Amino acid sequence: MYAFVSGPLALIAFIVFVLGLGIQVFRFFGMTREKEPLNISFPKPRQKDVDALRPPEGVSKKVRLKGTVLGMEPFLAIVTTLFHLLLILTPILLLAHNLMIERAWGISPPSLTEGVTDVLTVAVMGFCLFFFLRRIVSARVRALSTAYDFLLLLLVFLPFLTGFIAYHQLFAYKTVILAHVLAGELMLICIPFTKLVHMIFFFLYRFLLPGEYSFASGSRVWR
Amino acid sequence: MAIAQARNVDPALIQRTLAQHKPQIRFTLAVCAHCSMCAHSCFLYESRREPKYMPSHKMIHSIGYLFRKKGNVGLQELHSIGNIVWNRCVLCMRCYCPLGVDIPYMIGLARRICREQGVYRLYDEG
Numbered sequence: 224m225y226a227f228v229s230g231p232l233a234l235i236a237f238i239v240f241v242l243g244l245g246i247q248v249f250r251f252f253g254m255t256r257e258k259e260p261l262n263i264s265f266p267k268p269r270q271k272d273v274d275a276l277r278p279p280e281g282v283s284k285k286v287r288l289k290g291t292v293l294g295m296e297p298f299l300a301i302v303t304t305l306f307h308l309l310l311i312l313t314p315i316l317l318l319a320h321n322l323m324i325e326r327a328w329g330i331s332p333p334s335l336t337e338g339v340t341d342v343l344t345v346a347v348m349g350f351c352l353f354f355f356l357r358r359i360v361s362a363r364v365r366a367l368s369t370a371y372d373f374l375l376l377l378l379v380f381l382p383f384l385t386g387f388i389a390y391h392q393l394f395a396y397k398t399v400i401l402a403h404v405l406a407g408e409l410m411l412i413c414i415p416f417t418k419l420v421h422m423i424f425f426f427l428y429r430f431l432l433p434g435e436y437s438f439a440s441g442s443r444v445w446r
Numbered sequence: 447m448a449i450a451q452a453r454n455v456d457p458a459l460i461q462r463t464l465a466q467h468k469p470q471i472r473f474t475l476a477v478c479a480h481c482s483m484c485a486h487s488c489f490l491y492e493s494r495r496e497p498k499y500m501p502s503h504k505m506i507h508s509i510g511y512l513f514r515k516k517g518n519v520g521l522q523e524l525h526s527i528g529n530i531v532w533n534r535c536v537l538c539m540r541c542y543c544p545l546g547v548d549i550p551y552m553i554g555l556a557r558r559i560c561r562e563q564g565v566y567r568l569y570d571e572g
Contacts, residue, residue, distance in 0.1 A: 254469045292544055295486040303481075303544075366497035367480035367506065417476075421545050424477045428546025445470050445551060 225397070228404045229323075236408035243415025244423050251427045255443040306350035310379065313343045314407070319390070337390070344387050351380040375418055381406040448571040449528050452521060452564040460517035463559050471513050471552065478502055478547055487542035490534065501541035501549045504530050508556035528565035531556045 278286060288294040293301075314320055318334040325331040335343075355376055358368045385403035388394060414422055426438070433441035464471065484501040485491050491499035498504075508530045512519060519527070531553055539550045560566065 250469070250473070254473060292483055292486075292542075296483070299483070303483075361482070363482040363485055363497050363500060364480070366500070366503055367482055369480070372480050418479055421477050421479050424473075425545050428477075428548075431548055432546055445467075445548070 225401055225404075228401060228408070232408060233404065236411045240411040240414055243412075244420075247415055247420055247423055248427065251424070251430075254446055255431065256446045258442050258444045302350060302353060306347065306354070309343050309347050309350070313340055313347060314382075314386075316340060317386075341387070341390065344383050344390075347383050348380065348387065351376060351383070371418070375413075378406075378410050378413060378417075379419070382410055448568040449525070449532050450564060450566050450568055452524060455519060455521055455524050455563060457517045457519070459562055460512060460519070460559050463555070463562065464513060464517050467555055471509060471555070474547055474552055475506070475510050475513065477545055478506065478543075479545060481544070484541055484543045484547075484549065487540060489538070489540070490536070498530075499534055501535075501543070501553075502547075504535050505547075505549050505552045505556075509552045509559075512556065512559060524560065524563055524565055527556060528560045531560055532565075532567045 277283070292299070316333065316335045317340045318337055321332045321334045334340075355373070358364050358372060358376075382403060385399055385406050389396060389399045389403050393399075410419075413419055429436060429438040429441065430443040431437075431441060431445070480502065482497075482500060482502065485497075485499075488499055488501050491501075498507075508527045511523070511527060515523075535553050537550060537553060537557070541549045543549055
């Protein structure tokens, strides 16, 4: 059973994950088109007019930060950034995962020590708990939350929980490790087809946003 | 502000507009992570502090609702959507989604559907 789950099923999960994301990228570019350039020529503004509009030094940066998510809600911005970074980096830099890759393909990707990844795993679980509580406590988030949102949070939480239990061998190891692999594969398969697809759309949407954190100058528009 | 009231709903017309933008609507609703981080970018939310003024809330309960119901909505539902897109949003285009969701486009689409059904803002009546 374990051989099947960690062998062919893992391969299927990775193929579905990569192909699914590929299809979503393809769909995105199908749904959007290149914007026509505006054929309007504006006179070049005079330098002194440009200077007059510029806020004084120092104030500019402060004002700019105030208008961002980081400026408005620094705690949330830091927590969500850390959560997303660790969510991706922890499994990639985990020694046990990389040893399996080395055994299978003979390449050894860089790994962190087991102690460090253990702490990072606990951090990810802590962040999941934070987002869970936020969905219940904050009126703002509660107004938007559905059962589906909680389910997706659980989907992300489970591989880390089972991984943590398996590493510390708290329960029947064989059962837990099987559950861990299955939970990980389920999450991978779900990413392209659920709200977790924001993993890729976060970047794809940058083609639609002119001016702000955009790719290709946000030169695409909806078809 | 006063809104023109429709006498009846033409679901076929709503469905036609929804069908024209189906991939975009589905795509947008699929990406919105319900994180509420767009809230502070709306000046109406900032002044009233009520969740119903959050850009995502307005999007989900207008175009999102029409999409989920496949255009089969009653008069009352249409008027409540009209209230969202005309009174709770001024379409200032300043809403900011950390994931990049094009919220104004979706609100604009809901406004278009409302206008097609005769639910629009009566500017002269205050």
